[in-house]
Amino acid sequence: MEQVEQQEDASVERRSGKRHSAVLLLGKLCGDVPGVCLVHNISATGLMARFVEVPSVGDSLTIEVRGLPPVRGTVRWVRGAKAGLEFDSPQPYEQIFLHEDEEGTIPRAPRFPVSLTADVKLGDRKLTAELLDISAGGAKLRADGEVVVGGAGQIIVRPMGTAIFGTICWVRDGRFGFRFVSPLPIDTLAGIVTRR
Structure with a gap:
């Protein structure tokens, strides 16, 4: 019984170390021809999204989501229509959950x-x-x-x-x-x- 509890505790610790926020956010791929993605998970260091036009591992992308300026990153993995993007620098992703930003403006989905x-x-x-x-x-x-x-x-x-x-x-x-x-x-x- 004690061994099962220790395994559960270790599992919880691993999850807290790799914690991501589960969301469903519209993402805008910035570039010459804008694209669309649906962000499923996001953290300070990256995100996982479903893409209409699926990128390749190693691609450099810039994505805009509600509450954050356009963020640059590199595609680290691709599975079907989903891909993982590692940000070039840590992002204050908590801002996507705010009802108002510092200026009192309501963040909106990308246009x-x-x-x-x-x-x-x-x-x-x-x-x-x-x-x-x-x-x-x-x-x-x-x-x-x-x-x-x-x-x-x-x-x-x-x-x-x-x-x-x-x-x-x-x-x-x-x-x-x-x-x-x-x-x-x-x-x-x-x-x-x-x-x-």
């Missing part, structure tokens, strides 16, 4: 700049808009027609025909924010981002 056309349907009205950026939870668009905060409807991203339901959350200078009813699946987001 992906795009330049696509979208049809906007609000009730019985339809207008054409330019999709300026997108994240898993919302988008920024520009349109000539009048839109009002609180208006509900859908945007249809061309040329894919992806329909996304949501509401208008802000309007300013011909631009408006569209908050999605539910987050976009990573593959859908990646398909939109790579169309740029």
